[in-house]
Amino acid sequence: MHLIKQIMMVFLLFTSIINASVVIGGEVILSEKEELEKYANMSEFEQLEAMKENGFDIKYIKNPTEAAQLAAVRKKAMAIDDIGYPTEKVQLEVIHQDPHYIIYIKHPTQKVISEAFKKDGNAIKYIKNPSEEMQLEAVRKNASALQYIKLPTQKVKLEAVKKDWWPIKYINEPNEQLQLIAIGHNKAAIKYIKNPTPKTQLAAIKLDKELFKYIKNPTREVQRETVKKDGRLIQYIPNPALEIQLEAVKQNGTSIQYIQKPSEKVVLAAAEQNAASLRLIDHLGKQLQMTIVKKDPGAIRFIKDPGQNIQYMAVKQDPMAMLFIKEPSQKVKLEAVAQDGYMINYMKEPGQDVALKAFESYKNAIYFIKNPTKQMQLEAVKTDGYLVNFIKNPDQEVALEAFKSYGSAIQYIKDPSRKMQLEAVKKDGFAIQYIKNPSEQVQLAAIKQNRDAVYYIKEPSPKVKLLFKGK
Numbered sequence: 001m002h003l004i005k006q007i008m009m010v011f012l013l014f015t016s017i018i019n020a021s022v023v024i025g026g027e028v029i030l031s032e033k034e035e036l037e038k039y040a041n042m043s044e045f046e047q048l049e050a051m052k053e054n055g056f057d058i059k060y061i062k063n064p065t066e067a068a069q070l071a072a073v074r075k076k077a078m079a080i081d082d083i084g085y086p087t088e089k090v091q092l093e094v095i096h097q098d099p100h101y102i103i104y105i106k107h108p109t110q111k112v113i114s115e116a117f118k119k120d121g122n123a124i125k126y127i128k129n130p131s132e133e134m135q136l137e138a139v140r141k142n143a144s145a146l147q148y149i150k151l152p153t154q155k156v157k158l159e160a161v162k163k164d165w166w167p168i169k170y171i172n173e174p175n176e177q178l179q180l181i182a183i184g185h186n187k188a189a190i191k192y193i194k195n196p197t198p199k200t201q202l203a204a205i206k207l208d209k210e211l212f213k214y215i216k217n218p219t220r221e222v223q224r225e226t227v228k229k230d231g232r233l234i235q236y237i238p239n240p241a242l243e244i245q246l247e248a249v250k251q252n253g254t255s256i257q258y259i260q261k262p263s264e265k266v267v268l269a270a271a272e273q274n275a276a277s278l279r280l281i282d283h284l285g286k287q288l289q290m291t292i293v294k295k296d297p298g299a300i301r302f303i304k305d306p307g308q309n310i311q312y313m314a315v316k317q318d319p320m321a322m323l324f325i326k327e328p329s330q331k332v333k334l335e336a337v338a339q340d341g342y343m344i345n346y347m348k349e350p351g352q353d354v355a356l357k358a359f360e361s362y363k364n365a366i367y368f369i370k371n372p373t374k375q376m377q378l379e380a381v382k383t384d385g386y387l388v389n390f391i392k393n394p395d396q397e398v399a400l401e402a403f404k405s406y407g408s409a410i411q412y413i414k415d416p417s418r419k420m421q422l423e424a425v426k427k428d429g430f431a432i433q434y435i436k437n438p439s440e441q442v443q444l445a446a447i448k449q450n451r452d453a454v455y456y457i458k459e460p461s462p463k464v465k466l467l468f469k470g471k
Contacts, residue, residue, distance in 0.1 A: 044068060055079040066090065073097075080104050088112060099123040121145035132156060143167045165189040176200060183207065190214055198222065205229065212236060220244070231255035242266070253277030264288055271299055278302035286310070297321040308332065319343045330354070341365050366390050374398070385409040396420060407431040418442070429453030440464065 042050065042061065047068035050057055055075030058064055059082035064072070069090040072079040077097045080086050081104040086094075091112040094101045099119035102108055103126040108116070113134060116123040121142030124130055130138070130149065135156040138145040143164035146152055152160070154175075160167040161178050165185035168174055169192035174182070179200040182189035187207040190196060191214045196204065201222040204211045209229040212218065213236045218226070223244050226233050231248035234240050235258035240248070245266045248255040253274030256262050262270070267284070270277040271292050278284065278292070279302050289310045292299050297317035300306055301324035306314070311332045314321035319339035322328055323346055328336070333354045336343040341362025344350050350358070350368055358365035359376060363383040366372050367390040372380070377398045380387040385406025388394050394402070399416065400423050402409040407428025410416050416424070416435070421442045424431040429450030432438055438446070440461035446453040447464065454460065454468055 047071075051075055056082060058082050077101050078104055095119065100126070102126050117141050117145075122148065124148050139163060139167070146170050161185070166192070168192055187211055209233060227251060227255070232258065234258050249273060249277070254280060256280055264291075268292065268295070271296065275299035275302050293317065293321070298324065300324050315339065322346065337362070337365070344368055363387060364390075381405070381409075388412050403427050403431075408434065410434050425449060425453070430456060432456050 044065045044067060047061060047064055048071050051068055051071035052075065055072040056079050058068065058072035058079050061068065064083065066087050066089060069083055069086055070093055072083070073090055073094050077094045078101065080090065080094050080101070083090065085107070086105065088109045088111060091105050091108055092115055094105065095112055095116045099116040100123055102112070102116045102123050105112065113127060114137060117134070117137045118141060121138035121140070122145050124134065124138040124145050125148035127134060132153050132155065135149050135152055136159055138149070139156055139160040140163065143160045144167060146157065146160040146167040147170040149156065157171050157174065157178060161181045165182045166189070168178065168182040168189050171178060173195065174193065176197045176199060179193050179196055180203060182193070183200065183204050187204060190200070190204040190211050193200065194216070196215060198219045198221065201215050201218055202225060204215065205222065205226050209226055212222070212226040212233050215222065218237070220241070223237055223240065224247055227244055227248040228251055231250070231252035232255050234244065234248040234255050237244060240259070242263065245259050245262065246269055248259070249266055249270035250273055253270040254277045256266065256270040256277050257280040259266060262281070267281060267288060268291065272295065275296055275298060278299060284303060286307060289303055289306060290313055292303070293310055293314040294317060297314040298321055300310065300314040300321050303310065306325070308329050308331065311325050311328060312335055315332055315336045316339070319336040322332060322336040322343060325332065330351065330353070333347055333350060334357050337354055337358035341358035341360065344355060344358040344362065344365050347354065352370065355365050355368035359369065363380040364387060366376060366380040366387055369376065372391065377391050377394060378401055380391070381398055381402035382405070385402035385404065386409060388399060388402035388409045389412040391398065394413070396417060396419070399409070399413050399420050403420070403424045404427065407424045407426070408431045410420060410424035410431050411434035413420060418439065421435050421438060422445055424435070425442055425446035426449055429446040430453055432442065432446040432453050433456035435442065438457065440463055443457055443461055443464050446457070447467070454464065457464065
């Protein structure tokens with residue numbers, strides 16, 4: 001009972017405030033009742049003057065003229081919310097200021113709605129249960145308006161994605177036609193399509209293979225076409241089939257890093273495409289290693305710690321494979337030089353057995369032989385007289401054999417005999433430059449072989465001087 005009395009007192013107090021004016025700071029503030037009485041009998045001119053001061057005061061006028069309504073909304077567009085039944089002209093005035101002010105219009109006409117959409121289709125969010133025609137008009141202006149339409153028809157959806165791609169994100173389970181139109185506008189649309197059709201998936205990866213990562217549950221055909229473009233994209237396929245794995249590594253051998261426990265067939269395909277992909281495999285069986293180096297001996301460089309048999313097979317296929325073996329065994333070295341004696345040049349301390357084997361096909365290998373036999377020395381200098389340089393204390397027979405192909409080889413002979421000197425300059429007159437105090441016979445033999453050899457004779461004999469006197 002006491003509470004009811006308190007409520008009644010508050011109500012009476014509030015009523016008295018509404019119905020009575022208040023003086024604040026010397027200014028009289030009229031009550032709502034007094035405001036209504038003030039505007040009750042105003043002429044149109046007076047209404048217009050009042051609206052110039054404050055458009056919101058239109059709420060105190062029961063039946064404002066159209067001119068007063070216009071004056072009010074031109075002063076404050078939101079004043080239309082206080083006009084019971086604004087005319088169409090007044091509604092249009094508000095829409096021209098801002099199409100979103102349609103929210104303050106209680107009963108907008110079709111023309112007003114149309115004008116609002118012409119300015120901004122997103123204004124449809126303020127319209128309850130818009131007709132299909134309204135929806136179409138809105139999305140034609142702004143495709144984004146689709147997000148504010150609860151149950152758009154297929155026709156409206158189609159119109160929206162024709163206008164722009166991104167409304168596709170607001171469409172639940174768009175059909176294939178909508179999907180294709182959207183990605184046709186922008187390939188990124190595939191990111192927002194939950195269940196793209198196989199045709200849509202293929203269309204997307206044709207535009208950009210990288211879009212594959214955004215496709216959930218791609219078909220086998222899409223997987224295949226994708227990895228054909230870039231094998232590394234197999235990383236986005238959980239548990240790829242053997243067929244897909246093979247296509248991936250055939251396109252890019254390094255794709256094998258994304259395949260768990262690849263089969264021998266997949267490993268071989270990867271190695272064939274790019275031998276370096278073998279680095280990405282933690283463990284290779286011996287048999288698999290053997291198969292790989294038989295096909296590609298150079299692949300041994302990418303096999304971790306290959307065994308001796310693997311090394312041997314690699315150099316047997318290609319001796320250059322030895323270059324990729326850190327510490328080749330004696331057996332491997334012998335096989336390498338047996339294939340190509342030149343390989344001895346790539347060995348540190350090849351040893352006599354290897355040097356002798358190399359010498360069979362590569363006479364320069366005599367450099368690595370400590371005490372070559374007389375026969376070996378002769379074979380070497382017959383091939384290239386320069387090789388006498390690598391023979392310690394060659395005898396006259398070996399030296400003379402060397403001069404047959406390279407007269408200047410005399411420079412490597414200590415204290416060459418007269419016969420050696422003669423044989424050397426007979427082959428190459430310029431060789432005299434390496435002979436200390438050549439005899440007249442040697443000098444004459446040198447200039448006979450090449451007259452310009454005289455320029456290399458420091459002290460020409462009298463006969464030689466006579467020959468070139470006045471020249």
